[in-house]
Amino acid sequence: MSLLLPFEYEFFRNGFIAAVVVGALCGFIGVYVVLRRMSYIGHGLSHAIFGGAVLSYVMNLNFFIGAGLWALFAGFLIHLISHRRWVGADAAIGVVTTSSFALGVAIVSTYRSFTRNIEAALFGNILGITQKDLCIVVLIALMVFSVLIILRRQLLFATFDPEVASAYGVSTGKIDLIFITLLAVTVLASTQILGVTLVAAAMVIPPVIARYLTNRFQRLLILSPIIGTLCGAAGMYLSFYLDISSAATIVLTAAALFFFLEVLSWFRRQQRTRHPPLSIS
């Protein structure tokens, strides 16, 4: 079995690059998603994008333009509603995204002719990625990485201690809006590869795994995208040799790593309990 064998196929080469890029991107932005306790938002935004994807298909629009505009609108709405004190961010996401998803379902039930495309939107179609799609995904990734790196200090302050950050002159409102826009764009780039249902996992699992390995924020920002990249690559190989959906193998690889570290950490805790430190008195 040669490791290079799958690369003889163009569909695998495109899919592999897309999986690695999206893995790194989701791993990087996922650090902030997890620390801001917004894990549900990735899940919600991807569902919101489903409505936009279906609409853009019906209206014969390009997926990235139609679903992208829809995602930005949903993200802006979530930001607006969640900043009203009487509605929490989770409730705001629930209202906006489920409505959007329901709209998609309503259109699908009316036009029954595009079941196959809807399946791709729900579960991803990594092997159907074209060179053009790949270019768009790479461009989106470069843009999101650049903005996140430029904003990393303000984002860290606004994430760790929003009230004090605001008192120190960090524009937390603007930072939140920029962040949700970047998140919407990331979800958009990832949906074609991982599907609506699995995007959130790619954002949440790598930073959680990285959290087992470090207590430092800066290291987390390096480790999480590396883990995302490795899971993307490993998932693609597993998909090729086991003939299972790529999106599923990518997420299952990450999940297996998470459970391995959780079990390891449990054993370590047990060992510490069995051998408590010696008492001096």
Add this chain to the structure above:
Amino acid sequence: MNTHDHPHGHTHGSLHPHGIEEPPVSGLSSVPLVELSNVSNSYGATLALQDVSLKVWPGQFLAIVGPNGGGKTTLLRTILGTVPVQQGKVLLRGKDPQRSALEHIGYVPQLETIDWNFPITVEEVISMGFFSKNRWFRGIRDDERRKLQDVMTRLNLSGLGDRHIRELSGGQQQAAFLGRALLGDPELILLDEPTAGLDIRSRDDVIHFLHEINHQGVAIVITAHDLNWVAAHLPWVVCLNRWLIAEGRPQEVLNASVLKETYRGEMVVFHHDGMVMIGERPHEPHN
């Protein structure tokens, strides 16, 4: 002691507010750092501050005491500008608050509000003090790194920069957040309950750092619940329960009458050898 007209018509103490005894301040300036004039704030229908007037002078060290929900934190946030003033006026150095004036105010929040599981080290927390000026691209310069090390040494945090913030003692945690405030070269530091949840040793560390910083000319305003700690260590105290009830030296202000007005409860005040001690009066057993 300065006592303030109660909004409902009561007045405590012997001195009129205008017969102000100057607070014990080194390097007195004619312009207060902060001046609140008849400030009122509310959260919805709940009144937080009513008609509060207060001056903070350069180099002053004062504590704001009062019951939970009495407006202590709101007062600090009003000075910082994170809570908008609904009525009245706040002046910083005699002028309307500008971003540039706020840059010289450091803020240390209640430790209870910190997420102690956040993956962040002591050095990363203190470095945030450099992030205030919307520096999008520039990293931490060499001279700033030296300043960071200097602040950590002053606060006895040398060698602890790589530790996770949860691994520090309570006093060291407070010192780390104080260090973040100090990096901005503040003229005034506001601390929200810096001794809450700390043991006696840690409280001693905190007051030691605060006195040292104050002796270098930085004004300090803290909120506190421990009246005996305030009476023992602080030169000036402000009693607040939505409205400002009294301010002055602890030995003069912390009397049974002012405390009853502030806390709506009976307290016993002892004076011994120049010290003032406050105790709770036990409830009478029900027959």
